[in-house]
Amino acid sequence: MSISLNFSSLLAAPHLDHLIAGIKFTGLLTAASWLLAFTLGVALATLRVSGNPVAERLVAAWVSYQQNVPILAHLFVWYFGIPTLLPDSMQSWINANNGELIFASIAIGLCMSAYFCEDVRSGLRSVPHGQHEAARSLGLSFLKTMRFIELPQAMRTALPPFINHTVILFKNTSLAMALGAAEVTYVVREIENQSFRTFEAYTLATAFYLAVSLGLMGIGVIVSKRMRTPSR
Structure with missing residues (x-):
């Protein structure tokens, strides 16, 4: 039995056009999910170290919920469950404006925000508490202390796991196919x-995910070196 591989037919129209569209969709889904996860993760980490016991417990419950429910279940809840709670007019608008992208971005972003929150919180715990006390004694508010003093230092420590979870977020976008999202x-x-080119088709997908994942990790290494605090 002879085996004939033919990648050229998949890299020509119309398959190439569909593949490019899928790559664009995956990029947009990754960017939207990452932006939500990063913003919410930093906010949650800040609340968790605020000293407010109620806020700390709520954030801890949020993190536990997001980390212990499969991300596919989150996707199903947001795509199939949440719309049933919305007015018909809003459902129609979402369906007409790429609802798969909207709900997949929300589900993945909210889930990964729990991991980003823990990354940032670990970084904040590495900052000496004396810096927080010094900043407050100089009249800085809690939020300004976090913004100008603690978070910049915490991000240096949190960067390696942060990059790892960014790669995981990117790979998890593939689960959006369960919603019919036209990603890669x-x-x-x-x-x-x-x-009917099974091996070639899935090899291209594998190569795409591998290349982007390695690229993200490479960028993380470069950024880590640039952000590294010089030794004294």
């Missing part, structure tokens, strides 16, 4: 169904 994995499956 979904598109590659459609190309495979049309071309």
Whole structure:
């Protein structure tokens, strides 16, 4: 039995156009999810070290919920469950404006915010408490102390796990195919169904995820070196 590999047919129209569209969708989904996860993660970490016991317990409960429920379940809840609670007019608007992207971004972003929160909180715990007390004694508010003193230092320590979770977030975008989102994995499956080039199609998908993941980790190494505090 002879094996014939043909990647050129998948890298020509119309398959190439579909693949590019899938890559663009994956990039947009990754960016939207990451922005939500980062913003919410930093806010949650700040609340968790605020000294307010109620806020700390609520954040801890949020982190526990997000980390212990499979991300696919989060996607199903947001895509199939949440819309049933919305007015019909809002449901119609979301469906007409790429609801798969909207709900997948929210589900992935909220889930990964719990991991980003823990990364930032670990970084904040590495900052000497004396710096917080010194800043407050100089008249800085809690938020200004966090913004100008503690968070910049915490991010240096939190960067390695932060990059790892960014890579995980990117890879988790492939789960959006379960919602019918036209990201890379979904598109590659459609190309495979049309071309019957199973090995070639999924090899392209594998190469894409591997290249982007390694690229993100490489960027993380470069940024870590630039942000590293010089030794004295």
